[in-house]
Amino acid sequence: MPILTLGFFCLQLDRGNMANAITDKFMEDVGINQDQFNIGQQMLSLGIVLFEIPSNMILYRVGPGKWLTLQLFLFGVVSTFQAFQRGYGAFIATRFLLGITESGFIPGGLWTLSTWYTRDETAKRVMVFYFGNQIGQASAKLLAYGILHMRGVGGQPGWFWLFALMGAFTVLGGFVFGFFLPDSFKRPQSTFLPRVNVFTERELHILQTRVLIDDPMKGKKKSKIGLDAFKRAFTNWRLWLHFLITLTNNGPQRAFDTYAPSIVTSFGFGSLVSNAMASVGLFLQVPVSFAFSWVSDHKNRRGETVMLGFFCHLLGYVFNRAFTGVPQRGVRYFGVVWTQTFGTFSHPLNIAWLSLACDDSEQRALAMAGVIMGANIAGIYGAQIFRRDDRPLYRRGFSVAIAVLAAGLVMAIARWVDDVLQKRRKAADGPIATPSTREDAIGKGSDGQATPPTPPSGVQIQPIPRS
Numbered sequence: 001m002p003i004l005t006l007g008f009f010c011l012q013l014d015r016g017n018m019a020n021a022i023t024d025k026f027m028e029d030v031g032i033n034q035d036q037f038n039i040g041q042q043m044l045s046l047g048i049v050l051f052e053i054p055s056n057m058i059l060y061r062v063g064p065g066k067w068l069t070l071q072l073f074l075f076g077v078v079s080t081f082q083a084f085q086r087g088y089g090a091f092i093a094t095r096f097l098l099g100i101t102e103s104g105f106i107p108g109g110l111w112t113l114s115t116w117y118t119r120d121e122t123a124k125r126v127m128v129f130y131f132g133n134q135i136g137q138a139s140a141k142l143l144a145y146g147i148l149h150m151r152g153v154g155g156q157p158g159w160f161w162l163f164a165l166m167g168a169f170t171v172l173g174g175f176v177f178g179f180f181l182p183d184s185f186k187r188p189q190s191t192f193l194p195r196v197n198v199f200t201e202r203e204l205h206i207l208q209t210r211v212l213i214d215d216p217m218k219g220k221k222k223s224k225i226g227l228d229a230f231k232r233a234f235t236n237w238r239l240w241l242h243f244l245i246t247l248t249n250n251g252p253q254r255a256f257d258t259y260a261p262s263i264v265t266s267f268g269f270g271s272l273v274s275n276a277m278a279s280v281g282l283f284l285q286v287p288v289s290f291a292f293s294w295v296s297d298h299k300n301r302r303g304e305t306v307m308l309g310f311f312c313h314l315l316g317y318v319f320n321r322a323f324t325g326v327p328q329r330g331v332r333y334f335g336v337v338w339t340q341t342f343g344t345f346s347h348p349l350n351i352a353w354l355s356l357a358c359d360d361s362e363q364r365a366l367a368m369a370g371v372i373m374g375a376n377i378a379g380i381y382g383a384q385i386f387r388r389d390d391r392p393l394y395r396r397g398f399s400v401a402i403a404v405l406a407a408g409l410v411m412a413i414a415r416w417v418d419d420v421l422q423k424r425r426k427a428a429d430g431p432i433a434t435p436s437t438r439e440d441a442i443g444k445g446s447d448g449q450a451t452p453p454t455p456p457s458g459v460q461i462q463p464i465p466r467s
Contacts, residue, residue, distance in 0.1 A: 001113065001125065001128055001129070003176060003177060003180055003181045004109045004112065004113055004129055004132070004181075005128060005129055005131055005132035006132065006173055006176060007068060007072055007105065007109060007132065007173060007177060008105075008106065008109060008129060008130065008131075008132030008133050008136065009132035009133075009135060009136040009139075009173075010072060010076065010132075010136070010169065010170040010173040011075065011102055011105055011106070011132075011133075011136070011170075012132065012133045012136025012137055012140065013136050013139070013140050013143075013166045013169065013170065014075055014076070014078075014079035014098065014102075014166060014167060014170055015044070015098070015102065016136065016137050016140045016141075016257065017079075017140050017144065017162050017163060017166050018041070018258070019140075019141075019257060019258045019259070019260065019261055019262075020140060020141055020144035020148065020159075020162060020261060020275050021144075021159035021162055021163070022037065022261075022262060023144075023148070023261045023262060023265060023271040023272065023274060023275055024148045024151065024157060024158045024159045024162075024271070024272070025157065025159075026157075026159045029157050029159070030085060030086060030087065030088075030090075030091055031086070031087055031088065032088050032091055033388065034387070034388040034391070035387065035388050036088055036091075037091075038383045038384050038386075038387065039092065039383075040091050040092055040095040041095065041254075041258060041379065041383035042379070042380045042383045042384070043092055043095045043096040043099065044095040044096065044098055044099040044379065045099060045254075045376040045377065045378075045379030045380045045382075045383065046096065046099060046376075046380060047095075047096045047097065047098065047099020047100040047102075047103060048099040048100075048102055048103040048372075048373075048376040048379075049099075049103075049373050049376045049377055049380070050100075050103070051099075051100050051103035051104065052103045052104055052107065052369050052372055052373045052376065053104075053366070053369045053370075053373070054103075054104075055067075055071075055103045055104025055105075055108065055369075056104050056107055056108055056111070056365055056366070056368070056369040058104075059104060059108045059111070059365075060111075060362075060365050063183040063184055063187060064108055064109075064111075064112040064181070064183060064184070065177075065181050065182065065183030065184075065187070065189075065190060065191045066183070066191050067104075067108065068105060068108055068109065068112070068177055068181065069174055069177040069178045069181065069191050069192075070174075071101060071102070071104065071105050071108075072105075072170060072171075072173050072174035072177050073171060073174040074101040075098060075101035075102045075105075075170065076167050076168070076169075076170030076171035076172075076173070076174055077167070077171065078094065078097050078098045078101050078167075079098060079163060079166060079167035079170060080163065080164055080167025080168055080170075080171070081094070081163075081167070082094045082098070082163040082167070083156075083159075083160045083161075083162075083163035083164040083167070084160075099376075104369065106372045106375075107365075107368035107369040107371070107372040108368075109129055110126060110129065110351060110355075110368045110372075111364060111365045111368045113125050113126070113129060114355055114364060114368075115184065115185070115211070115361070116207065116211065117211070118210060118211060118214035118215070119214055119215060119355075119356055120214070120297060121297065122297070122352045122355050122356065124293050124294065124296075124297045126293070126348045126349075126351050126352045126355070127289055127290060127292075127293035127345065127348050127349070127352075128293075129348070130289070130344070130345065130347070130348040131286060131289075131290075133344065134282060134285050134286050134289065134344060134345070135282075135283075135286060137257060137279075137282045137344075138279040138282030138283045138285075138286075139279070140166070140279075141260075141261060141275045141276065141278045141279035141282070142275070142276055142279045143166075144162055144272075144275040145272055145273070145275045145276040147161050147162050147165060148161075148162060148272050148275065149272065175192075177190075177191070178190065178191045178192040179192045179193060180198075182198040182199070185204065185207065185208050188204055229360075229362035229363055229366060230366060232359070232362075232363050233358075233362075233363045233366040233367055233370065234366070234370070236357075236363075238357050238415065238418065239354065239357060239358075239367050239370065241411055241414070241415045242350055242351075242353065242354040242357070242367075242371060242415070243370055243371055243373075243374040244374070244408070244411055245306070245310075245346075245350050245408055245411050245412050245415065246347055246350055246351075246371050246374040246375050246378065247374045247375075247377060247378045247408075248378070248404050248405060248407055248408025248411070249310060249313065249346050249347055249350070249378070249405065249408050250347060250374070250375040250378035250379065250382065251378035251379070251381050251382035251385065251401075251404055252313075252317060252343075252382060252385065252400075252401035252404055252405055253313070253343045253344055253347075253378075253382070254378060254379045254382035254383070255382040255383065255385035255386050255397065255401070256339055256340070256343060256401070257340075257343070258383070258386075259386045259394075260278040260336060260340065261274045261275045261277075261278040262274070263336060263392075263394070264277050264278050264333065264336060266391070266392035266393075267329035267332050267333060268329050269329070277333070278336070278340070280337055280340075281336060281337035281338065281339065281340025281341045281343075282340050282341075284337065284340075284341045285340060285341050285342070285343070285344060285345060288341055288342070288345070289344070289345035289348075292305045292308070292309055292345060292349060293305075293345075293348075293349065293352075296349055296352065296353075302349070302352065302353040302356065302419070303353065303412065303415060303416030303419050303420075304416065305349050306346050306349045306350050306353060306412050306416075307409065307412045307413060307416060309342060309345055309346035309349060310346045310405065310408060310409045310412050311409060312338075312341075312342035313339070313342045313343050313346060313405060314402065314405040314406060314409060315338070315342075316335065316338045316339030316340075316341075316342055316343065317339065317398050317401040317402045317405065318402060319334070319335035319338055319339070320332075320335040320336070320339060320398045321395060321398035321399060321402065322335075323335045324393045324394075324395050324398070347375065350371070350412075351368070351371055353415075354367055354368075354371055355367070355368075385397045385400055385401060
């Protein structure tokens, strides 16, 4: 978990530092205007969308250890060389290339952690993974406050050092992945140390057994994803509803994350101070999102936590739209903090909810790719919510965000109602035997009861003492 979370942290540093760069005269230095900047942000999302599923098919085939490590090196290098861009063409090209190299990392990380943990642990682990995103967003803005003061060092603007330093940190993160990330149950070694086992045989047996007892289908992973898996994943209307929930949540969130420092600047705060102030809500989001994920896991309230988070996110844009006529900048800043606190975590909670709706490893891998594609398609339209002719108040932008989020909330409610009805039907019908029962996947003992896999030769599993 710490390794995967570090990777997400690095990705968000590289993806989010553009929002901080524009407070340091990035557009003027490169030679672009706000509408051209928005197109560049769309190209980032387009690159991710186009290569999301191919990237996950490669990961599924070669394993997460190799593929996620390579990705970290690739988007770290691209991020670093963004420091040298000049002109509209270079800006478009680097954003698109960054999107290509980042594609597949988030769903690949989600799929990887889903293979190591049980279903009851899913929401919390997904949220911990997304802590990398949330802390990355917040830290990027706080770090930018210091790094952007380096304007003039080496004859370069502050945003040059922002890209160079954060990109170099990501490349360093690639080495952490290469040395320490275990690939899978079958290959519990890291990419750079293929002969060093991360776990003992006893530990590996325990890890395998607890997961297979919880979900036997995780032990039936095929060597590659077939066409039948695509059919099962993309003809399931419930999965499509989860995709649409993500599509509506993430468009306004992406737009607000990009322009939050600039919006705070428009209140009358200094441009560099605004980066630090725009990190407050993102730091508050971490404990709030953990509380929501705890309720989701321990109380099994998947839909309810998504709906409540969605509603609070929607309320943030209502505040921001209403506060455009309020002269007190402290009141308007409260709207920014509220929106950032509740803006992101409905997405990982929705992913955990989606994961539980999948029937097997193949469908889960494609569903993860699909929902992250939805998040990045949201980035394509979200990049145009806040436009040059609407600044600095962005009244039209906030109104559009309210309408989009309201539609998403309705879909989340519909999916929750379906979930409730489905559980009632199952309770009324009683347990039904299926080909993928625990006995089929794990085996039967002489008494007909399900038994866990046989431990490796020479390994004795001792009962866990109870205090």
